[in-house]
Amino acid sequence: MPHINETFALYSERFMLLAAIAYAIAFIAFAWDLVQNSRTTKAVLEQSQQAATAASKKRVGAMSGAGSGSTPEDPYQETVLEGPEGRVQRPTFHAAVPAGGADGTAATADDSMRYGTTRRATARVAVALTLIAAIVHGAGVLTRGLAAGRVPWGNMYEFCTTGGFVVAAVFLIVLTRRDLRFLGTFVIGLVLVMMTAASVAFWTPAGHLPPALQSYWLIIHVSIAVMSSALFTLTFAMSVLQLVQSRRETALTGGAADKLPFMRLVPPALSLENMAYRINAIAFVGWTLTLMFGSIWAEAAWGRFWGWDTKEVWTFVIWVVYAGYLHARATRGWTGTRAAWLSIVGYLCVVFNFSIVNVYFAGLHSYAGIS
Amino acid sequence: MSETDPYNNTDSLKDAVTKRQNSTAGDALDNARPGSPGPETSGSATPGPETAAVVLPRLGFIGSLRWGWRQLTSMRTALFLLLLLAVGAVPGSLFPQRPASPEVVTKYLQDHPDTGPVLDWFKLFDVYSSPWFSAIYLLLFVSLIGCVIPRAIAHYKAMRSQPPRTPRRLSRLPEYGTLEIPPDRGISAGRAIQDAAATLKSRGYRVEVRDAQSVRPSVGAERGFSKEVGNLLFHTALIGVLVSVALGGLFGYSGQRVLVEGETFVNTLVGYDTFTPGSNFSASQLEPYSVQLDKFSVTFDRESKAHYGQPLDFKASLTTKSSPSSPAQQQDLKVNAPVSLGGTSIYLVGNGYAPVVTVKDGNGKVAFQGPVVSVPSDGAYTSLLVIKAPDAKPSQLGFVGFFLPTALINDKGVAVASDPDPFNPQLNLNAYYGNLGLDGGQPKNVFTLDTSKLTQLNGRDLAAGGIVLSPGASYTLPEGKGSISFDGLKRYVALDIHHNPAQLWTLIFGVTGLLGLVGSLFLNRRRVWIRTGNHPDGRTMVEYGLLARGEDHRLAPEAATIRGLLEKRWLAPAADRAEDSNGVQTLTASSASTQSSTQPAGTGSATVGKDQ
Ligand code: HEM
Helix, strand or coil, rough: CCCCCHHHHHHHHHHHHHHHHHHHHHHHHHHHHHHHEEEHHHHHHHCHHHHHHHHHHHHHHHCCCCCCCCCCCCCCCCHHHHHCCCCCCCCCCCCCCCCCCCCCCCCCCCCCCCCCCCCCHHHHHHHHHHHHHHHHHHHHHHHHHHCCCCCCCHHHHHHHHHHHHHHEEEEEEEHHHHCCHHHHHHHHHHHHHHHHHHHCCCCCCCCCCCCCCCHHHHHHHHHHHCCCCCCCHHHHHHHHHHHHHHHHHHHHCCCCCCCCCHHHCCCCHHHHHHHHHHHHHHHHHHHHHHHHHHHHHHHHCCCCCCCCHHHHHHHHHHHHHHHHHHCCCCCCCCCCCHHHHHHHHHHHHHHHHHHHHHHHHHCCCCCCCCC | CCCCCCCCCCCCCHHHCCCCCCHHHHHHHHCCCHHHHCHCCCCCCCHHHHHHHHCHHHHHHHHHHHHHHHHEEEEEEEHHHHHHHHHHHHHHCCCCCCCCCCHHHHHHHHCCCCCHHHHCCCCCCHHCCCCHHHHHHHHHHHHHHHHHHHHHHHHHHHHHHHCCCCCHHHHHHHCEEEEEHHHCCCCCHHHHHHHHHHHHCCCCCCCEEECCCCCCCCEEEEECCCHHHHHHHHHHHHHHHHHHHHHHHHHHEEEEEECCCCCEEEEEEEHEEEEEECCCCCCCHHCCCCEEEEEEEEEEECCCCCCCCCCCEEEEEEEECCCCCCCEEEEECCCECHHHHHEEEEEEEEEEEEEEEEEEEECCCCEEEECCEEEEEEEEEEEEEEEEECCCCEEEEEEEEEEEEEECCCCCCCCCEEECCCCCCCEEEEEEEEECCCCCCCCCCCCCCCCCCCEEECCCCCCCCEEEECCCCECCCHHHCCEEEEEEEEEEEEEEEECCHHHHHHHHHHHHHHHHHHHHCCCCCEEEEEEEEEEECCCEEEEEEEECCCCCCHHHHHHHHHHHHHHHCCCHHHHHHHCCCCCCCCCHHHHHHCEEEEEEEEHHCCCCCCCC
C-alpha cells in the first residue's frame, strides 16, 4: 500500500478552493449574461411595442393560413403549432433560423443549438472562467488521487469533488459542439453546490480505501456512474427549461406578452426535448453499464449479483424511470411535457440515490466515509 | 420554379414548410406496411385503443379478450407498468427486508406493534417476493412478450420484402433535394437511376430499381434493419435475464458459516450455520470439499492520523481440499476475491474475535471450553458475546458481556475499546445461573441470553462486581457456582457460500441486451428514394428524398453525403464548367425550410452552387 502523500493532499485542497472561487465568478458571469440579455430584450420590446402588437395580429393570421411558416418576430411559432405527437413526426434537426431576430434582440437561441454569429462577450468570459476553474479543479482531483495513490472516488468528499469536475468537464466538452451556454448558470451552480457540500459536510482527509472498495470494479463502475450522472445533469436542466419554454411558447402564441424575455437565449422547447433525448440515450446506456458492472462487482464481493440492497434498489429505480422516459418518447401523447417530467423525476432519483441513500440509508454500500 | 423542378413540384416550398406538421411523410413509412404492428402505428394504421374501447360492447367474449390483450401489449400499458415497477421497488429500500436482515425486521415489529403487522400484511418487509410486486413484473413481461413476438414477425417480413414504393411526391419527405445532370454528360435517366442505385448500395442500402424502362425510373432503398433487430434483441434479452434469475433461485443455494482459526468447514448440510436452498435443491448437489482456516490476518491503518485504525486489508489463509481424498491446497481468501471450490464460491463477508474461555461448574468439572464468537459493534471492535454452559452442575451457567481488543478506562471509569488490534485484550462479563431455557441442543449462533429464568451472580451494580479478565486470568464465581478463565484469543471469519448455476446465463443475456440496446438507440433506419427524368432540353433531372424511422438527427448529414456522392459521380470533373454555364441549380429541403420564413414564396429557388 503506497504512503499517503500529505504534500499532494495539501495541494489538492488548495486547488479545490481556487477552483471553487473561479466557478463562483463564472457563475456570476453566466447569470450576468442572462440578466444583460433579458434587459436588452426588454428595452427592444418596449420600443417596438407597437410593432409587436401588429406582429402578433399577423401571427394569428399566419396560423389560420396554410402553415406559411413563422414570422421573424417569433421563431418558435412553428414548434408550438405541432409538437412531436407521434414518433414518426418527430422532426429531425435542421439548420434553423439564423440567430438574431429581426426585432434586433441581441441573441436568439439557435434551433440546432449550434453557435450563432452574435457575440455574447459576457458568456464568453463565463466559459473562459469555467475552463480555468475546471483545469484547476482537475489538478485538485489529480493531486488528491496522487496523494492517496488510487482513484480519487472512494468516499462522499471524493464523489462530490470528482463528480463536480466531471459535470464541468462534460459541460465544456459538449460546449465545443453545441451552444449550451444557456445552461451555464444551472450547471456551474450545481458544481458549486457539490463543492460546497464536499468541503462543508463531507470533508475527509486523503486516505486509503477500505478492503470492500479495493477492487478494479471501483474504477470502472463508479467512473461510469459519475459520467452518466453528469449527462443526466445536463438533460435535467434541459427538461426543466423545456417545460418553462413550452409554457412561454403557448403564452406567446396566445398573444400574451413575453414575461421571460431571457428565455430567448434558450432554444425552442422542441429542440430542447430532442437534444435532451439524444443525451439521455447515451446516459441511459451508461447507466445500464453502471447497473451491470455494479452487479458483477456485487457478485465478486458478496456472492450474489443482485440482493435488493438499498443502493441497488435505487440504481434499479433510476434505470426503470429512464427506460420509462425512452418509452414515453415513443408513446403517443407522452412526448413533450410528460417525457420532460420523467426526465426530471429520473434525475431527482439520481440525486436522491447519491445524497440521501449514501448518507442516511444503512446497507452493504455504506461507504460514504462519514461517521 | 418549374425550371428547377422537373416534376410539377411548384409547391415544394410550401411542402417543405408544412412537412413537419404533416404526417404524410410518416405515413409513407408506416402505411407501406399495413401489417406492421409497431405500437407507435396503432394510432394511425390500426385502430387505436381508444377506438376499440368505444366499440367494446359489440365485441363479445373473444373480442373482449382480444381487446384486453391489445390493451396489455400497448405501448401505453408498457410505460405504465414500467413506472409502476419503479414505484413498487421503492418501499423495499424504506423498510427492512426479511431476506437481507431478518433480525432488523423482527426488531421493527417489536418496536412498532401497531403499524408493524399492517405493513407486514402488505408484504412491505418482503417487497421483492410479494404478490403485488411479482404481479407488476409478470404483467410487464407478459406485455413484453406480447409486444416482441408480433414485432419480430413483422420485422422478419420487412427484412425480406423490397423497399416500399416510391412516394409520388418526394418533396414532402423530411429531407429532399434535386440535382441536374447537364446534357453534355450523356447520362440518361435510366443510366442515372442505375448509378444512383449503385451509390446507395455502396452505402449499405438495400435497393430496388423501379420502372427502369419508363420515363420516370426510380429507386427505393432502405437500411438500418439492425436497429429493430437490436430493439427486439434487447427486449428478448430482458426475458432471458428474468428467466435466468428465476432458474438461479430454483437450482442454486447459499449458506453461511462462521469459522474460527483452526476450525474446518466441510461442505455438507450440517457444516452450515444457516442454509437457504433453492426450491429444486437436493443435498446430493453438495460436493464434500473442506476448508480449514489456518490464520486470519488484518492490517489496520497505522500511518494516517485521520484514518488511524481503519482496516486496510483482510486476509484469510485457507487449507482447502476439493474432496476428502484430494491433496490439500493453500489458498488466500480476501474481500472482493472469492475462492471457488466444488461449484461454489466462498466469500469473506465478516470477521471478529473469538476469545477462548474455559468454564468450570460448581463440581469443578469443565462445563464449557473453546472459542466464543463475539460480534463486533464498532470500528474498535467492541464485541458483544454470550457464553452458555448448559452442562454445568448443579445449575446451568450463562455469561453476557463484551470483549475489548484494546481496553482503556475512560474518564467515567468505564472500560472502552480504543483500538481494533489486541494490544490489551479484556473480557467484561456478567454471570448468571439458573435455567438457560435451552430445551435440547444448543444452537451455535445464539448471541442472546434469555435472563428471565436466571439469577444474576455478577454485575457492575452487584456487590460481587463484574468479571474483568485479561488473557491467562481466571475468576471464581460467587456462591461456589464455579469459575471462568480467559485462555487465549483467536480470530474468526464469517463466510458466505453460494452456488448459482444460472449466473453465466444472466451475464450472457445481460451483455446481449446491452448490445441490442446500443444498436437500437444509435443505429438509424432510413429510407431513400431517388427518381430521375429526362428534360426535353437534354438535361437529366434527379430528385431524392429521405425518411427516417423515429428519431434521427443524422438524416440531414446523410442526405448531404448521398448528394455529395451523386455529384461526384455525375458532375465533379466538370465543376468549373458547371459554374460558368450556371447549369447546376440546387435546392435542398433544408435550405427551403429555413429560407421560407424570411423570403417570400418563389424566391426559394435561388441558385445554391453548393458543388463549386
Ligand atoms: C421489462 C420492461 C421493459 C424495459 C426495461 C424496456 C426498456 C426499453 C428501452 C430502454 C428502450 C429504448 C431503447 C430502444 O429504443 O430500443 C425501449 C424501447 C422500446 N420498447 Fe421497451 N422495455 C420494456 C418493456 C416493453 C414492452 C412491454 C413493450 C411493448 C408493449 C416495449 C416496447 C418498446 C418499443 C416499441 C420500443 C422502441 C421505441 C423506439 O423506437 O423509440 N417495451 N424499451
